[in-house]
Amino acid sequence: MGENLTALTAWAQNHSETTAFYILAFLAIPFAYGVLLDRRIIRSGFLLIGVFGAISGVFLLLQAQFLAMAQIMIYAVGITLVVVIALMLTNPRLEHDVNPAIPVAKTSGIVVSILLFVTIYLSLRSEIWPLSPSPVKADNVLQIGTGLLTYYSLPFEFASVLLLVALIGAIMLARAEHRPPSQMEERLDAQEDLSSERNDNVVQV
Amino acid sequence: MWSRSNTISMIFVALATTLVCLYARGWGYTIVQHIGISTDFTDITISAAIILSGGLAMLCGADLPVVLIIGTLGVFVSLTLAQDALVRYLSLAAVLFSIGVYGMVVSRNAVRVLMSIELMLNAVNINLVAFARYVDPNLIRGQLFAIFILTVAAAEAAVGLAIVLAVYRNMSTVDMERFNLLKW
Numbered sequence: 403m404g405e406n407l408t409a410l411t412a413w414a415q416n417h418s419e420t421t422a423f424y425i426l427a428f429l430a431i432p433f434a435y436g437v438l439l440d441r442r443i444i445r446s447g448f449l450l451i452g453v454f455g456a457i458s459g460v461f462l463l464l465q466a467q468f469l470a471m472a473q474i475m476i477y478a479v480g481i482t483l484v485v486v487i488a489l490m491l492t493n494p495r496l497e498h499d500v501n502p503a504i505p506v507a508k509t510s511g512i513v514v515s516i517l518l519f520v521t522i523y524l525s526l527r528s529e530i531w532p533l534s535p536s537p538v539k540a541d542n543v544l545q546i547g548t549g550l551l552t553y554y555s556l557p558f559e560f561a562s563v564l565l566l567v568a569l570i571g572a573i574m575l576a577r578a579e580h581r582p583p584s585q586m587e588e589r590l591d592a593q594e595d596l597s598s599e600r601n602d603n604v605v606q607v
Numbered sequence: 608m609w610s611r612s613n614t615i616s617m618i619f620v621a622l623a624t625t626l627v628c629l630y631a632r633g634w635g636y637t638i639v640q641h642i643g644i645s646t647d648f649t650d651i652t653i654s655a656a657i658i659l660s661g662g663l664a665m666l667c668g669a670d671l672p673v674v675l676i677i678g679t680l681g682v683f684v685s686l687t688l689a690q691d692a693l694v695r696y697l698s699l700a701a702v703l704f705s706i707g708v709y710g711m712v713v714s715r716n717a718v719r720v721l722m723s724i725e726l727m728l729n730a731v732n733i734n735l736v737a738f739a740r741y742v743d744p745n746l747i748r749g750q751l752f753a754i755f756i757l758t759v760a761a762a763e764a765a766v767g768l769a770i771v772l773a774v775y776r777n778m779s780t781v782d783m784e785r786f787n788l789l790k791w
Contacts, residue, residue: 461732
């Protein structure tokens with residue numbers, strides 16, 4: 403047992419990138435399952451931060467420092483925040499006792515995703531990749547910036563237009579409709595009745 | 608609170624760990640040769656054994672999350688341990704993408720479906736960055752493409768969650784099985 407352990411540590415010191423990769427993979431895969439299978443959906447919203455953090459570690463291993471930071475700033479902070487706020491607005495208490503999975507889709511979903519993985523993996527494995535031995539240059543952030551403002555400036559502009567349109571569209575969709583004040587009050591009263599009924603149900607269950 | 612399903616789950620965990628350790632120590636080859644399969648397919652044979660025993664454990668009533676997580680990790684390790692670094696990263700991306708597809712098909716809550724889509728977009732990003740590192744390290748075009756995917760993902764999250772909020776205002780539910788607004 404002791405010999406095995408020393409052999410394992412020696413191997414890990416010689417293959418530090420492989421070891422770090424497997425540690426990150428062993429973090430990312432269980433967190434991803436936790437996002438899907440946790441019964442309390444608010445908790446799965448926070449587990450999403452773990453997945454994104456592990457993936458940003460993978461980006462660091464692949465020498466993409468700028469993308470690792472952008473991943474943490476956009477996904478782990480921005481998108482997760484939006485998701486959690488949406489969960490709070492759509493009353494997560496309703497999902498507590500319900501089975502999170504649709505029963506019919508449960509087995510067929512597993513079969514479909516296993517088949518998908520097998521197909522992708524076999525095609526990856528049988529391909530001969532044109533690998534390049536040189537590492538990524540140290541000034542890769544400079545390269546990205548130059549690329550975005552010269553050769554890829556048109557897609558860059560389209561991306562900013564897309565973000566603007568998405569921003570305006572999200573505000574239009576999420577905004578409450580304009581109604582006369584009297585109707586608005588009735589609507590609020592009806593909603594309060596509904597929510598109090600719902601709370602009663604929860605207490606009874 | 609020790610029940611039958613816990614016992615079966617533990618048996619499955621022990622079996623999968625043993626298979627992966629045997630493979631990592633190099634004893635898998637002799638076993639596979641003994642059965643009569645070519646040694647080129649040792650990893651595939653081991654992972655097929657893990658998947659089959661996982662299905663059996665599910666039929667006997669094991670815990671679904673334990674079987675899924677341990678089975679995926681075992682299959683992932685045994686399939687990637689002997690491969691190049693590029694194939695390892697691409698396989699991690701494939702695993703995350705398949706998990707995202709599973710969650711998108713199965714989930715009941717619309718917000719959880721959106722989370723699964725974010726997971727799939729992230730898996731695609733890993734692919735692009737891995738290609739930028741190992742195939743095209745001089746121009747790193749993959750990282751540029753990953754930045755555009757990041758933009759599209761942010762726009763998708765904002766619009767998707769706004770649609771979920773609008774549906775919740777009209778229907779008072781976010782259950783995917785009760786959205787029938789577009790049914791004729």
